[in-house]
Amino acid sequence: MTTTQFLFSGWDWNPVMAVFCLGALLNYFVVFRIVNWRRVGLFLLAVLLFVIAICSPLNTLARNYLFSAHMAQHLLLLLVVPALWLLGLPRQTPTPLPQEAAAGKTPITSRRVVLSWTAGVGAMWLWHLPALCNAAAGTPWVQQLQTVSLLAMGTLFWWPVLSPQRSRLLAPLAAVGYLFTACMACTLLGIYLTFSPVAVCAAYHHPQDPLGILPLIHQGWGLTPAVDQQLGGLLMWVPACLIYLSGVIGQLTRWYVGDQAEAASTFAAIAKPSHPGNT
Amino acid sequence: MNAPSSNALPLPHAATGQETGWLYGWITTVDHKRIGILYLLSAMVFFVIGGLEALLMRLQLARPNNSLLSPDFYNQMFTMHGTTMIFLVGMPMLIGFANYFVPLMIGARDMAFPRLNAMSVWLLIFGGVLLYFSFVTGGAPAVGWFAYAPLSEQAFSSSQGVNYWIASLLILGVGSIATAINLITTVVSLRAPGMTMRKLPLFVWMSFITAFLILFALPALNAAIVMLLMDRQLSSFFFGSFRGGSAILWQHFFWTFGHPEVYILALPAFGMISEVLPVFSRKPIFGYEFVATSGVVIALLSFGVWAHHMFAVGLGHMADAFFAASSMLIAIPTGVKIFNWIATMWGGSLRFTTAMLFAVAFLVHFTIGGLSGITFSAVPTNWQTTDTYYVVAHFHYVLIGGTLFGTYAGLYYWFPKMSGRMLSERLGKWHFWLAVISFDLTFFVQHILGLIGMPRRIYTYPDIPHWATLNMISTVGAVLMGVSVLVLLANIIWSLRHGQPAGDNPWKAWTLEWATTSPPPEHNFERVPPVRSRRPLWDLAHPENPDPPIAGKTAPESPYLEKNFVGMWSFILTEATFFIMLIIAFVYYTGSERNKNPHALADLNLQAASVFTVFLLLSSFTLWRAEKKLEQGRHKGFYVWLSATILLGLVFILGQGREYLGLFHRGVTFNNSLFASSFFTLTGFHGLHVCVGLMGLLIVLALGWAGDYKAGRTEAVRTLGLYWHFVDVVWIFVFTTVYLVGPRL
Incomplete structure (x- = not known):
């Protein structure tokens, strides 16, 4: 089989997925209508990438052949798709409860933040424990469980940063720390996977080869098991961190741009009484 | 929040000159301004020493087959020159300015932990003396500033030099980390009312980010040199490949520190430029938000690209490809900064004082250094140029053309505040032109030398066509650079006695340090002016046309x-x-x-x-x-x-x-x-x-x-x-x- 043949034949049109995606789209348009085309675009992109992660040849490779393909799928499902669909939801205007605003409370509890962070980073580490990684590569129901849990934990992870409820967002500078530490945690795992001399996920070292494309992968693409694991580690290390870094830039932008109207009114309130006479 | 601290013990009463003599006063000082000056003075002393080492190397290389220095002494010279310039000049110089000006610019009375601050500066001085003490113990370290294992192991460097190098770097590392903690705490906890994070002067922003870089980068170096020390003293073999250890891990650890270190040396200079350019262009900085944010982005990226120092090691094509890409990415935030600075000058009414001239020289030379840096991120080019004079030229463009010229700009800008007297502009112009011309003379030709194949760290070379001429040009440039430093020193000494009195705000600048006397009193401010925008002194001077205010709540007592x-x-x-x-x-x-x-x-x-x-x-x-x-x-x-x-x-x-x-x-x-x-x-x-x-x-x-x-x-x-x-x-x-x-x- 050549690469082109594989790219055409490797699709897996799963009816459950089709129903799920169509349902999600239908739900989106019914509930939110089309208010903002940019957000609709982001939501559509999320669905598209989800389909690519689950139905495309990437999935075939991830399930049977390549650790690096598994990693690409993992990153799409954990980091990219949840972030995009959260960004795709229309924003809600900030309406903090009066008593909350008066008490100056942070709108999101630290326990929720710790939970979210642990979910995001935990999903990364947990599914790369050798036992779980092998199980997911070999057993279909574990793989489905993995898909669902990655989406759920990814959503939980991005929630404090990208939630559509603006009043429940983490403060921007705290969000920078949140993302930076997550980046550190996944860098460490990436470094380990890249340089580890032992096979982290042994299933990929002795694949079943139901399609007979193993020679193509090893010789044609040059992805021997050792190179494959290195590539997987590098994917987790570099591109994953760039995703977090984009989040950091987004948070800093949110911080600097702020809510202009809110900022102006705050200023009017504090500036008037303290205007000094010494100018 | 505005009181320096709630539970600090009272600061010891600083001894006045009349009581105990000026020397005692300086030794026991916990005042951030005096400590800043101590940092700058030690940096200056080591700068002269490190410069003399460089001159010795250049004299040795002036002619082919020269025998002025012995091979081993030459190795000691380049090791000591590199270590000195990075750890005893670059960092103390920038930390010194941060020490002096960060509290002033945020309207604080002192650093958060004044005694810790004093400890840091004395650790620096002690560490520097310890490093140079190695000369009398039988030879300075001769392993290069990155001390690659296994050369730095006991088996190959049996003299005491490397041990002193390790001890000195550990001490300097502790001091730097203490300063970083101090700077972070000062910025977070001691800002004046109204000085929200969104209004921080950019020099404070960059020093703040640098402090985080120190916090996360220095431990990697400390871990590595502790392990090296154990190899040498307790005969373990972490990095001794001859017994099964891993010399590559040393490189990983060292560059995990080493690459962020480049930005530890560059970011504060970025901050100085961002203060100097607007003042002498009579315009606010263009895109404040972009300058600050790109600083954060550079800092975060800098931790993920160290492997580009190791392309020649053989990490595998896959790893090389990823790190080539991520290294190229750093050019984006850096480029954003350059364009912001140019846009700041665009259409401004420029005043070409010496400070401004050096800031412009910074822009030109740092851009050249940045561009040659990008060539290293392409792996095949990197393999050709690694360990040649092309590398030497590149990082000197970054560290002299960038960091040093930026710091010169800062020095001419802030000297009046620190001393109460202006530096002579006449001598300043001499210094500027000598410094720029001699620098380009010395290092531009080294690009060519590297590309035609001259490796770095060789004590002499055969008479190959062009090598002798180019090396001679470089040496002449280096001697002129020495002269330019003499002009600077003369300017400082002359101006301290005869310079024009500066007044509070000689440049009509806008940040808080100019709101107090020059030099500031020990308590810094009689009264901190209100801070409503990023240019509080502009607002004071132009009440009819103030800057648009920047909102944001000052955090309540938390x-x-x-x-x-x-x-x-x-x-x-x-x-x-x-x-x-x-x-x-x-x-x-x-x-x-x-x-x-x-x-x-x-x-x-x-x-x-x-x-x-x-x-x-x-x-x-x-x-x-x-x-x-x-x-x-x-x-x-x-x-x-x-x-x-x-x-x-x-x-x-x-x-x-x-x-x-x-x-x-x-x-x-x-x-x-x-x-x-x-x-x-x-x-x-x-x-x-x-x-x-x-x-x-x-x-x-x-x-x-x-x-x-x-x-x-x-x-x-x-x-x-x-x-x-x-x-x-x-x-x-x-x-x-x-x-x-x-x-x-």
């Missing part, structure tokens, strides 16, 4: 912004990084040794360790109870729970001792396997932290008996509590790695 709390958290972050490095080393060595030594971990006593782990974790619980009791004002309960904590900690330490003794009995000693070396290093450092925590707890107990907490000042307990809990959390990770994951690696 226990999370209390300075001891912030300081301890910064300390915890840097310590955590140190332990992460040691854990990485343990995992790496235990995993790589498994084939040779499959039963290494069988000697560990998992059951006993689990029991003692419980003791340590219980101590966190008892300490939490003790803090609660103290909060409720029940002092007796506090003593009981605190004593219980100390006892539990002691039991843990005794348990560790028992484990060590058991291992010794079974013949597992520090130097007989990589597993043993990394085990003892990791758990030993943790044990050391437990001991330090115990001492702290004993001190807290003693202070409690003495009645220190009766008045409700309990920050010491809270702060030390954080440390103790941190040490316990580290143990959870160490225990998991060593006892649970280790056997499966």
